[in-house]
Amino acid sequence: MTGSHRAATTTRRGTGGAARDRRSGRTRIRIVLAAAVSLLVLVTAGVGWAYLRLNGNIDTFGADGISDHRPAAASDGQNVLVIGSDARTAGNSELGGGDKNDIGRSDTAFLLHVYADHRHAVAVSIPRDTLLTIPPCKLPDGSWTETRHQAMFNEAYTVGSTAEGNPACTQNTVENLTGLRVDHTVVVDFKGFSALTEVVGGVEVCVPQDIYQKDLNPGRATRGKRLFTQGVQTVSGQKALDYVRIRHGIGDGSDIGRIQRQQAFVGSLIKKVKSDGLTPTKLLPLADAATTSMTVDPGLGSADKLVSFAMSLKDIDLNDTRFVTVPWRYEGARVAIVEPDAGALWAALKADRTLDGQDAGGGSDADGKDTGASKDTDASKDTDASKSADASKSAGEEAPAEDISATVRNGTRVTGLAARAAAVLEASGVTVTGTETASSQDHRTTVIEYGPGREAEARTLARLLGTGELRSTTGGGLDVVLGQSYADQAPGTSTGADSATASPAPSEVPAEVAEGARTADEDLCAALSYG
Structure with missing residues (x-):
């Protein structure tokens, strides 16, 4: 009897221990699940907060200033106009000097064409002193200007004489010049540029010779201290801004002379961003830095749209990201566009042909798989030839x-x-x-x-x-x-x-234009000035 009692007691104790173990196991699982859920909530809240912050950062310019007479979208690719503004407002004068009450000007500009296959891109720089036609643009009072012939390109941004500039007028001018529809316009000022270079941890550049303060500010009586030592180096913030703005003392000292250095810088920046990884997690801090001093068209006026656009570029190889300058020649102290070479360049981009004449319309990738970006004309090739034209089309x-x-x-x-x-x-x-x-x-x-x-x-x-x-x-x-x-x-x-x-x-694009193109993975020290 006693033995049976002991056995029963032992059994009950064993059963109780197992139950306690099961309860302990369930408790640990609940703790792990609770921690995981809490972490997920925190991450989700953090991402949500980041998107809300970005949305609060982004400024847009009014679409009512964009012309009603626009080129039609000619392909499944995109054209993005990027304008570097030298506005001195909102703290920019501390970085670039000048009068903080001055009107906004465009310091540099290029048109980025992303081909329909989303595997090729080319950025075409337009010198700010280029002589061209500025079409009618909207003034702050709601009226529109008359067409101006033989005007300098950067004057389009100053139409209306406002501190924030007139990006819509610059967009109208580029569309009038190229015959290409500009899908998006992005304006970045000194602060935005400086912050972006700091967030990526600096950008590698090559300086062709020692650079002094007088090279950045030719009004100085003496050459001042040395700002850059010749050779490859990493720059960020103010120093990065100084690098892309220097034009005196290098090459022919002109604005167009520094364009190739600016192209080399953008290529190096793209290379750095891609090496870090094009993911939303990586892009959010970059976007946060850039959007604090960025103005975009309404089509890019949200964090979702900006990050989505950036992600659409992830499959473009560095060697297939090219930089050219619109065919040009000097006309006195100004720059004239060379025709018919420029017309051939715009025609090639409209037709989604690369600089070397390849079709980048997006029909299929190198493995023969459909990229999802094929043109309607490709599908129409399969029309049954035996059908009448009216029935098949x-x-x-x-x-x-x-x-x-x-x-x-x-x-x-x-x-x-x-x-x-x-x-x-x-x-x-x-x-x-x-x-x-x-x-x-x-x-x-x-x-x-x-x-x-x-x-x-x-x-x-x-x-x-x-x-x-x-x-x-x-x-x-x-x-x-x-x-x-x-x-x-x-x-x-x-x-x-x-x-x-x-x-x-x-x-076809003239050979000298195609051969003079720079890729994003080009030797940093190659061809850094026209002069």
Whole structure:
């Protein structure tokens, strides 16, 4: 009896111990789960707080200042205008000197074209002293300016004479110059640039020679202390800003002379960011630093949109990120754009052709897999040839450019306009059977006349040209009559005092432009000045 009692007691104790072990195990699991949930909440709250902070940082400029007469989007790629502002407001005068009450100016600018395949990109620098046409721009009182010919490019940013500048006017000017639609515009001032370089831990640069204070400020009586020692070094903050702004004492001492150093710097910055990893976690602190002194168009006016855009660039290889300057020549103390070379560059970007002539339209990647960015024209190639044109090409559908042949006529007084439009079409694969002068030169609207069964081809032409009213005829041909609507947006066109005889634009980017391109992984010390 006693033995049985002891056995029962032992059994109960054993059972109780196991129960306690199970309860202890469940307790530990609950503690771990609670900790994990708490950590998740904290992380989520932290990310949420970061996004709220970014949204509070971002300033946008009004879309009402963007022209109503814009080029059509020509591809699945994107064009982003990046403007470096030398505004002295909000503490920028401490970094760049100057009067804090002065009007805002654009110190540098480039147009970044991200190809439709999202594996190639090219940044085209536009010198600030470039002579071009500034189209009508909106003033602070709501009125619009008149078109200005032979004006300097950086004057567009000063239209309205406000401290914050006029990025919408600069965007209008770039669209008018290139014939490309600018999808987004980003303005970064001294503070934003300085903060960004500090957050990434500095950017590696190459200084071609010792640089002194007088090189940065030529008004000094003496050369002052040495700011940079010749050779490769890492710079951030004020020193990074000094590096990209120096122009005296290096090369020819001009603004255009320092463009290649600025391109080398941006390439090195991209290389540093990519090496750290393009993830939302890495991008958030970068975005936080940059957005404190950044102004963007409404299309990029949130943290989600900014980070999403940055993430869309993650597959672009450094060697496929290229930098060029718009074809140029000196015209006295100013810079003139060289045609037809510049027109060929814009045409290539519009057609999503790389500088070496490759199609980067996004049909498939190197492994033959669909990238998801293929053009509508690629899909239309699979149309059953046995079907009639009207049956296979429904309203709104387009035809492959390489299957189209058309005549181009100039219906304006802009010299060489038909040749320029022909170059744009031929760069996309269209066969131009001839260029002629229209029976009258007072056409306001571009008209594309098409015969039976050719509406899809006409739609393609309208997209490639960025304008065009479709008009059916009883004839069987396909004729483009260019109006002022195309002249207002065509690259390199001008009228009146700016007018000059223009030669046809070549169908490919000139060799000197392609060969002079810089890649993001280029030798830091190579080609640091034009002069």
